[in-house]
Amino acid sequence: MNIRYKVELEEGERETLLALIAGGDHKARKVKRAQILLAVDHRHHGADKCSDAQVARILAVGSSTVFRVKPKFVEESLEAALTDEPRPGGERKTNARQDAALIALACTKPPQGCAKWTLRLLAPMWVELSELDDVSFGTVRRRLDENELKPWQKKMWCIPQFDLEYVARMEDVLDLYAQPADPKRPVVCFDETPRQLIGETREPVPAKPGQVERYDYEYKRNGTANVFVLIDRHRCWRHAEVTDRHANPDFAEQMRKLVDEHYPDADLIRVVMDNLNTHKAASLYAAYAPAEARRVLRKLEFHFTPKHASWLNMAEIEIGAIIKQCLDRRIGDKETLTREVNACVSQRNDAGATIRWMFTVEQAREKLKRAYRQGDPETNDLS
Numbered sequence: 001m002n003i004r005y006k007v008e009l010e011e012g013e014r015e016t017l018l019a020l021i022a023g024g025d026h027k028a029r030k031v032k033r034a035q036i037l038l039a040v041d042h043r044h045h046g047a048d049k050c051s052d053a054q055v056a057r058i059l060a061v062g063s064s065t066v067f068r069v070k071p072k073f074v075e076e077s078l079e080a081a082l083t084d085e086p087r088p089g090g091e092r093k094t095n096a097r098q099d100a101a102l103i104a105l106a107c108t109k110p111p112q113g114c115a116k117w118t119l120r121l122l123a124p125m126w127v128e129l130s131e132l133d134d135v136s137f138g139t140v141r142r143r144l145d146e147n148e149l150k151p152w153q154k155k156m157w158c159i160p161q162f163d164l165e166y167v168a169r170m171e172d173v174l175d176l177y178a179q180p181a182d183p184k185r186p187v188v189c190f191d192e193t194p195r196q197l198i199g200e201t202r203e204p205v206p207a208k209p210g211q212v213e214r215y216d217y218e219y220k221r222n223g224t225a226n227v228f229v230l231i232d233r234h235r236c237w238r239h240a241e242v243t244d245r246h247a248n249p250d251f252a253e254q255m256r257k258l259v260d261e262h263y264p265d266a267d268l269i270r271v272v273m274d275n276l277n278t279h280k281a282a283s284l285y286a287a288y289a290p291a292e293a294r295r296v297l298r299k300l301e302f303h304f305t306p307k308h309a310s311w312l313n314m315a316e317i318e319i320g321a322i323i324k325q326c327l328d329r330r331i332g333d334k335e336t337l338t339r340e341v342n343a344c345v346s347q348r349n350d351a352g353a354t355i356r357w358m359f360t361v362e363q364a365r366e367k368l369k370r371a372y373r374q375g376d377p378e379t380n381d382l383s
Contacts, residue, residue, distance in 0.1 A: 005070040008043040013078050020082075029084045035059055036069045037081060098130040099143050105129060106144060106151040117151035160308040167372060169306040173272055173313075174361045176303055181234035186266055188258065189231050190273040191315035192246045193323070197222040199332030215330070225334050227327075227341055228254050230262070231318045233272075236352045238318055240345045242338040251278045252287035252296075259299045270301045272313055279304070314355050321348070 009017070017034040020026055038044075039055045052070075056063040073081035094102075105125060110117050119137040127135055144150065160166060176187055199222050204215040226246040231238040239262065243250050255271075263269050273279050281302070284293035310316040326344035331337045365372060 005074045006042050007037060007040045007070055007073055009037065009041045014038070014041065014044065016078070027084070030082050032059060032061060032065075033069050033082045033084075036061070036066055037073060037078075040066070040070060093135070093139060094130070094132065094143065098126075098132065099146075101130045102126045102140065102143050103147055103149065106149055110151075116154070122151075160306065162368060162370065166306040166309065167368070169304055170309065170312060170364060171361050172303055173305055174359065174364060176270060176272065177233060177314075177357050178360060184265075184267045185270060186263055187233035187270045187272065188263075189233065189313050189315035189318075190229070190254070190258075190271050190279075191310075191313055191319055192226055192228045192276075193319045194246070195225050195227060195327065195331070195337060197225055197332055197334065197337065198330040200330060219330060220332070222332050225337055226250070227319075227322075227337075229315050229319050229322065230254075230258065231315050231355070233314060233357075236349060236354050238345055238349060240322065240341050242334060242341055244334070246276075246278060248278050248283035249287040252284045252293075255284060255300060256288075256296050259296050266299065268301055269299055270303060272303045272305065273315070274305050274310060274313060275307055314357065317355055321353070 017038050020034045021031055021038075036055060036059060039050060039059065040052070042049055050058065052066045053063055056066050069081050102122065106117055106122060110121065114121060119140050123135055123137055123140050126132065126140065179187070199220040200215065201218045201220050202216040204213060207213040224245075226243045228241045228243065228246070228250070229238065230240075241254070241257075258269060258271070259266075279302070281293075281297055284296055287293070288296070305312040322341065322344055325348075326340055327337075331340060
C-alpha cells in the first residue's frame with residue numbers, strides 16, 4: 001500500500017464524487033476514478049480502509065490505476081485525478097482512399113444471396129478492393145461509425161413525390177388549418193384504420209412482483225374490423241366507430257352521420273381526408289338515392305391530402321395516439337374492440353387532449369423550396 005499519498009476528501013468533494021457516480025452520463029473511466037477515490041478516502045474509512053490491492057480487486061481495475069489516481073489528487077486536484085490522460089492509440093491502419101472505398105461499398109446493394117451488409121461480409125471485400133493485408137471487424141465498424149453509417153439497418157419509409165400537385169394539396173390543407181374556428185363551418189379530419197382481431201389460444205399469465213405478464217406466442221385469427229376516426233381541428237372532440245369494413249356504403253354512412261348527428265347545425269363541414277378510393281362523392285350515390293346523396297353532399301366540402309402525406313391529416317395522428325394508448329395488444333372480437341375504443345376516445349375527450357398544429361404555409365415554402373421551383377413562373381409550365 002502506498003502510504004505516502006493519503007487521500008482525505010472534504011465533504012464537498014465526497015458529495016461531488018457521489019453525484020458523479022449517480023449521474024449516469026459520464027465516461028466509464030471517470031466514474032471508475034471516482035469510485036477509487038471514495039474507496040481510498042482515509043478520512044471516511046479510517047483504519048477500515050482497504051489496501052490498494054483490495055480496492056483494485058473490488059473495482060476490477062489494475063493496481064497501477066489506483067496508484068496513479070492517488071498522487072494526482074494529492075499533488076494536483078480532484079479534477080486532475082478524474083481526468084483521463086490522452087491516449088495516442090495505435091497508428092491508423094488505413095488511408096483516406098481506402099476508407100472511401102469502404103464507404104462506397106457499404107452504400108451499394110449487398111451481394112446476391114445476402115439481405116444486408118454485415119461486418120463479416122464487408123471486411124474481406126474491403127481487403128480485396130483496397131489491397132489491404134488484413135482488417136479486423138473492429139476497424140470496419142470504426143470507419144463506418146466515423147461516417148455515421150450502419151448498412152445493416154434500414155427503415156421503412158413513405159417516400160413522397162414532391163411535385164406541384166403535392167404542393168397545391170398541401171397548401172390547401174395547411175391554409176384550412178390556419179383559418180380561425182367557425183362553428184358554422186367546422187374543419188373535421190377523417191381517416192380509418194383496419195384492425196386484425198387476434199384472440200389468445202391460452203390464457204395469459206398475469207404479472208406479479210419480479211415477473212412481467214406473459215402470453216403465449218400462438219394466437220388465433222378471428223377476422224378483421226375497421227375503426228373510423230374523426231377529429232375536430234378547432235375543439236377537443238373526436239369520435240371513433242368500429243365497423244366490419246370500410247367500403248363505399250360505410251364511408252357514406254360516416255358522412256351522413258357527420259352531417260345529421262355530429263354537426264346538424266353547421267352550414268358547411270370541411271372534411272380533410274386522404275385519397276382512398278372510397279373517399280369520394282360517388283360513394284354516397286352508391287349507398288343512397290340521388291336526392292339523399294345530394295342532400296348530404298350539399299353540407300360537405302372535401303379537402304384531400306397529397307399522396308403519401310398522411311402527416312398532414314390530424315385524424316392519422318389521432319389514430320396513432322389511439323393505437324398507442326389502446327390498440328397495441330391482442331383484441332379477439334369486435335365487441336371488445338368497440339368497447340375499448342369507445343372508452344379510449346371518451347377518456348381523451350374528457351382529458352381535453354388536442355393536437356397543437358404548428359406547421360404553416362410559410363414554413364412549407366421555406367422547407368420545401370425545391371418542390372416549388374418545378375413550375376415556370378413565366379409560362380406556367382407544370383412539366
